[in-house]
Amino acid sequence: MVEEIKDINFSESVKESSTPVVVDFWASWCGPCKMLSPVIEEVASELEGKAKFFKINVDENPVTAAQFKIGSIPTVMVFKDGSVVEQFIGFRPKDTIKDVLEKHI
Amino acid sequence: MEHRYDIAIIGSGPAGISAAINAKIRNKDIIIFGNEELSDKLIKAPKISNYIGFPDITGLELKSKFQNHLDIMGINITFEKINSIYAMGQYFALAVNEKMYEAKAVVLATGVEYTKPLKGEQEFLGRGVGYCATCDAPLYKDKTVTVIGYNKEAEKEANYVSELASKVYYIPVYRESPNLKDNVEVIQDKVLEIYGTDKVERVVLKYKSISTDGVFVLKSSIAPDQLMPGLILEAGHIKVDVNMRTNIEGCFAAGDCTGKPYQYMKAVGQGQIAALNAVSYLDKSSYS
Numbered sequence: 001m002v003e004e005i006k007d008i009n010f011s012e013s014v015k016e017s018s019t020p021v022v023v024d025f026w027a028s029w030c031g032p033c034k035m036l037s038p039v040i041e042e043v044a045s046e047l048e049g050k051a052k053f054f055k056i057n058v059d060e061n062p063v064t065a066a067q068f069k070i071g072s073i074p075t076v077m078v079f080k081d082g083s084v085v086e087q088f089i090g091f092r093p094k095d096t097i098k099d100v101l102e103k104h105i
Numbered sequence: 106m107e108h109r110y111d112i113a114i115i116g117s118g119p120a121g122i123s124a125a126i127n128a129k130i131r132n133k134d135i136i137i138f139g140n141e142e143l144s145d146k147l148i149k150a151p152k153i154s155n156y157i158g159f160p161d162i163t164g165l166e167l168k169s170k171f172q173n174h175l176d177i178m179g180i181n182i183t184f185e186k187i188n189s190i191y192a193m194g195q196y197f198a199l200a201v202n203e204k205m206y207e208a209k210a211v212v213l214a215t216g217v218e219y220t221k222p223l224k225g226e227q228e229f230l231g232r233g234v235g236y237c238a239t240c241d242a243p244l245y246k247d248k249t250v251t252v253i254g255y256n257k258e259a260e261k262e263a264n265y266v267s268e269l270a271s272k273v274y275y276i277p278v279y280r281e282s283p284n285l286k287d288n289v290e291v292i293q294d295k296v297l298e299i300y301g302t303d304k305v306e307r308v309v310l311k312y313k314s315i316s317t318d319g320v321f322v323l324k325s326s327i328a329p330d331q332l333m334p335g336l337i338l339e340a341g342h343i344k345v346d347v348n349m350r351t352n353i354e355g356c357f358a359a360g361d362c363t364g365k366p367y368q369y370m371k372a373v374g375q376g377q378i379a380a381l382n383a384v385s386y387l388d389k390s391s392y393s
Binding site for chain 2: 027031071072089090091
C-alpha cells in the first residue's frame, strides 16, 4: 500500500520510521508519474513489511518539494534513519526499482 | 481499453523494416513507427556497394525497393514520434504526446544520435535540467527558465513555458530564426556549459552567462535510455545479447542503436533476429 503524505506529517512519517521509507514525488499533470504509480504499488505490495511507501503531491505540498529541491518529477527518494540514501528521477520498470530498493533493505 | 499490438517497432530504417517484415510473415499484429523517408541516412547515401545483390545502388533506389517490399506485404508505417516507452511489466505503454499505444513486445530500431550531451547536462539532470518542458514546466512557476532548442518543435514548448515562468530565455541550435512569443528572449550564442553547485544556477555561453533556475534541452531524437527509462546502455549504445534482447524483458533492439559497425546488412540481420525472438517471446508468454 502506498500512503499519501503531506507537508504537515512528512517529518514524522519519513524521518522517524524504523524501516526504510520510499517516497514518490508526483503531480496530477505529470504523465510519467501516472505510469509509475501502479508500478510502485506493485513493488510496495511485494516488499510489504520490509519498507514503507509514501507518495506526496508536489503541487499541494510545496514546502517538502522545495526542501528536497524537486526539479523533475517523478522523483523517488529512499530514506534510511531520516536521510536520503538513494534517489532516482523519471519512470523505472519494476525490476529496476526492486534492485535499487533491495540494496537498502 | 486500447488495442494491444503484439509487437511495436520503433524506427523505419533498415533494421525496423526488416523486423516488421519478419514479424508480419509470422502473422503477428504489428505497428511500426517512423517517417515517410524511411531513414534520413539511407536517402542521403550516394552509392552503396556492400549490400548483397545490389551492387552500386543509390540510397534513394534502395529506399524505393524497401518501400515496395513494405507495400507488397501490406505494412503501413505510422508517422508519429514516440516520446517515451514505459515497461509496465506485462506490456509496454508507448507515449506520443498525449496519446498512448500498447504492445506486448517492443523492437527498438532508432539508429544513432550524434549530438553529444552538453557539459553539465547529465550531471544536473533532475536538478534543474530536464528534457520535457511541458512535463516539468509547472515546477518552474514564477522562476527563470532557459530552453535550448535543437529544432523548431522546441519553440512550442518554450511558448508554453513562458505562460508559467517569470522569464524564459531561448537559445536556438539551428539556423532559421525562431517564431516565439514576445516575452521569450532569444539569445543567439553558443552554449558552453550548464553550471551549478547542488542544482543549476546558470548557463555559460561563449559571450555571456545567464542566471537561470531550470534548463530544458530539447533535441530531435532522444537518447535510448531517455526514450525507455531503465534501459541499460553500454558505451552509448543499447546493450543487447546475441538474441538482440535488452535488459528489459520483451524489449529487443536492432541496428545502429546497438553499436558498430553502422551498416545496412548488419542492421537488417539484427532486425530479423530481434523480430524472430520477439515472436518466440510472445508465443512462450501465451502458454503461461
